[in-house]
Amino acid sequence: xxxxxxxxxxxxxxxxxxxxxxxxxxxxxxxxxxxxxxxxxxxxxxxxxxxxxxxxxxxxxxxxxxxxxxxxxxxxxxxxxxxxxxxxxxxxxxxxxxxxxxxxxxxxxxxxxxxxxxxxxxxxxxxxxxxxxxxxxxxxxxxxxxxxxxxxxxxxxxxxxxxxxxxxxxxxxxxxxxxxxxxxxxxxxxxxxxxxxxxxxxxxxxxxxxxxxxxxxxxxxxxxxxxxxxxxxxxxxxxxxxxxxxxxxxxxxxxxxxxxxxxxxxxxxxxxxxxxxxxxxxxxxxxxxxxxxxxxxxxxxxxxxxxxxxxxxxxxxxxxxxxxxxxxxxxxxxxxxxxxxxx
Amino acid sequence: xxxxxxxxxxxxxxxxxxxxxxxxxxxxxxxxxxxxxxxxxxxxxxxxxxxxxxxxxxxxxxxxxxxxxxxxxxxxxxxxxxxxxxxxxxxxxxxxxxxxxxxxxxxxxxxxxxxxxxxxxxxxxxxxxxxxxxxxxxxxxxxxxxxxxxxxxxxxxxxxxxxxxxxxxxxxxxxxxxxxxxxxxxxxxxxxxxxxxxxxxxxxxxxxxxxxxxxxxxxxxxxxxxxxxxxxxxxxxxxxxxxxxxxxxxxxxxxxxxxxxxxxxxxxxxxxxxxxxxxxxxxxxxxxxxxxxxxxxxxxxxxxxxxxxxxxxxxxxxxxxxxxxxxxxxxxxxxxxxxxxxx
Numbered sequence: 001x002x003x004x005x006x007x008x009x010x011x012x013x014x015x016x017x018x019x020x021x022x023x024x025x026x027x028x029x030x031x032x033x034x035x036x037x038x039x040x041x042x043x044x045x046x047x048x049x050x051x052x053x054x055x056x057x058x059x060x061x062x063x064x065x066x067x068x069x070x071x072x073x074x075x076x077x078x079x080x081x082x083x084x085x086x087x088x089x090x091x092x093x094x095x096x097x098x099x100x101x102x103x104x105x106x107x108x109x110x111x112x113x114x115x116x117x118x119x120x121x122x123x124x125x126x127x128x129x130x131x132x133x134x135x136x137x138x139x140x141x142x143x144x145x146x147x148x149x150x151x152x153x154x155x156x157x158x159x160x161x162x163x164x165x166x167x168x169x170x171x172x173x174x175x176x177x178x179x180x181x182x183x184x185x186x187x188x189x190x191x192x193x194x195x196x197x198x199x200x201x202x203x204x205x206x207x208x209x210x211x212x213x214x215x216x217x218x219x220x221x222x223x224x225x226x227x228x229x230x231x232x233x234x235x236x237x238x239x240x241x242x243x244x245x246x247x248x249x250x251x252x253x254x255x256x257x258x259x260x261x262x263x264x265x266x267x268x269x270x271x272x273x274x275x276x277x278x279x280x281x282x283x284x285x286x287x288x289x290x291x292x293x294x295x296x297x298x299x300x301x302x303x304x305x306x307x308x309x310x311x312x313x314x315x316x317x318x319x320x321x322x323x324x325x326x327x328x329x330x331x332x333x334x335x336x337x338x339x340x341x342x343x
Numbered sequence: 344x345x346x347x348x349x350x351x352x353x354x355x356x357x358x359x360x361x362x363x364x365x366x367x368x369x370x371x372x373x374x375x376x377x378x379x380x381x382x383x384x385x386x387x388x389x390x391x392x393x394x395x396x397x398x399x400x401x402x403x404x405x406x407x408x409x410x411x412x413x414x415x416x417x418x419x420x421x422x423x424x425x426x427x428x429x430x431x432x433x434x435x436x437x438x439x440x441x442x443x444x445x446x447x448x449x450x451x452x453x454x455x456x457x458x459x460x461x462x463x464x465x466x467x468x469x470x471x472x473x474x475x476x477x478x479x480x481x482x483x484x485x486x487x488x489x490x491x492x493x494x495x496x497x498x499x500x501x502x503x504x505x506x507x508x509x510x511x512x513x514x515x516x517x518x519x520x521x522x523x524x525x526x527x528x529x530x531x532x533x534x535x536x537x538x539x540x541x542x543x544x545x546x547x548x549x550x551x552x553x554x555x556x557x558x559x560x561x562x563x564x565x566x567x568x569x570x571x572x573x574x575x576x577x578x579x580x581x582x583x584x585x586x587x588x589x590x591x592x593x594x595x596x597x598x599x600x601x602x603x604x605x606x607x608x609x610x611x612x613x614x615x616x617x618x619x620x621x622x623x624x625x626x627x628x629x630x631x632x633x634x635x636x637x638x639x640x641x642x643x644x645x646x647x648x649x650x651x652x653x654x655x656x657x658x659x660x661x662x663x664x665x666x667x668x669x670x671x672x673x674x675x676x677x678x679x680x681x682x683x684x685x686x
Contacts, residue, residue, distance in 0.1 A: 061551055198598045208404055209598030219594050221587035221613055229616045231594050244564035251562050251574050253596060255541045255552030270564055273572045
């Protein structure tokens, strides 16, 4: 029996080794990334922080990774998805409150949606805020979720004619999965609305609601007529999760400093500084949109066209280079941008 | 070979079954609980929500459990631990700012700490707030963590003469572990300070910082002279995590409704209502301090002595009974209260 068992075990072991090799090939990390300094920096960081006994080992509970969303995980041009949501909710809003049809800025939005693109220029930041408050507050948390989910299922990006949730960057989806496979907890830390992003983050990125940190409005606890409690979304800003608000929001919601953080614009600068200033191995990265053909090109860093949506200034670029942050070139570092390209 | 292998497999299987039975005995859940309706309610809830294909099955990602801390997970009498912290930080504060030694309420605290117990009566809620702001804000997040950690290592509870972190309830520690072993994410949702509880929650309860929701003050991002970024704790209330603030805080920080929630006072009422109002299996529980001998007895529910610290009113008791919440009697439901008792 012993000899037979030995043979069985040997062939079993050979099978396991063969299987493991197959799995390793199948799971080669970051397949949509070209070999280069950005891919190498990520791979080296993960190896260093997960090598038990190594000088840069990070215990699993401290493995926190944070990602900006707009322009870092998915397309933000020509306009942030959530702003499109607020604008496209206006017709339903006007239907329930017809008196708004002739009131600015709601009338301007109606013109815009009827094809008058010049109307967009008329909208000020104060107008956008007014529209945001009218479309994002005053309803129960559950009603908002239903409305946002429905819009996301139907709305299409003007260029690709695809749902916004399909316009995530495949290389970044791979980074999310690769970090999670190595024990990192992946957080979204976005200037976008926390409740909005939570509606799709789990399905779209594998990031659960409790790992979405975003610009947050308050809620108010109350009861229905028959005594059932519910939360109403209020026009009260609890967290402005942009600029210095990002490290402040990270402290509020996570309570630990990230070991790795990804951004793409000046709104991410403080998060990347804060990450990099921690002890031990820390990696800060910026996605540079330098691929007009496959996606968009904007900066104004490195002579790219200027933009108000996701600005990446030369000063930010210089800070990155000075402090050892990694700048990811969409054009050079990414083999493909979207998963539908590779099909 | 086949027959031999079969024998091997059979004996292996027998071994596994024997081992599994041993593990099951060793891991019998909630050993510090007496058999009774409270223990039964918890066991039945967990079985129902984790039985795949069952009518009350809850998918793992939705398994959220929330726990009040003071009076639910650890002793809150004669005074909340964090209030003791703030009071006992006053000498160090006065040392760095000697002008405070003769200024109210700091002089009153010094008298109190020098043994004048009557001085406690002089302190108003406004005084406590003033002391809290002076001892909890104005320093970096890291400095606060060092100060709190040091105090926790040295401070002793006046009755048991043990560190506060040893005065957690063993039956509740078992519930935390039991729920986690069944795929629940366990959160602390406390009226206490979020940053304070985070200092010890991971070691004391196995609850990481990102799963502590508490009363939260804001922070402010800034730079040291040599350009290193840091966060300063500010006297700005971001979340008052009591009463209606608990469900509001749960929405802000977790974004999902708990399936099971534990509290012990009127400050937990809204969290328990909100939990119970969700769809499917939901369980709300209240710890009743009815054991003057082993811990404390206070209500004023059910004729227990009244208290300002962790008030459990008769109205709350009646609401619990009316709505099918479970009231846990410390006296009848818990075999032991503290882990040091059973040694």
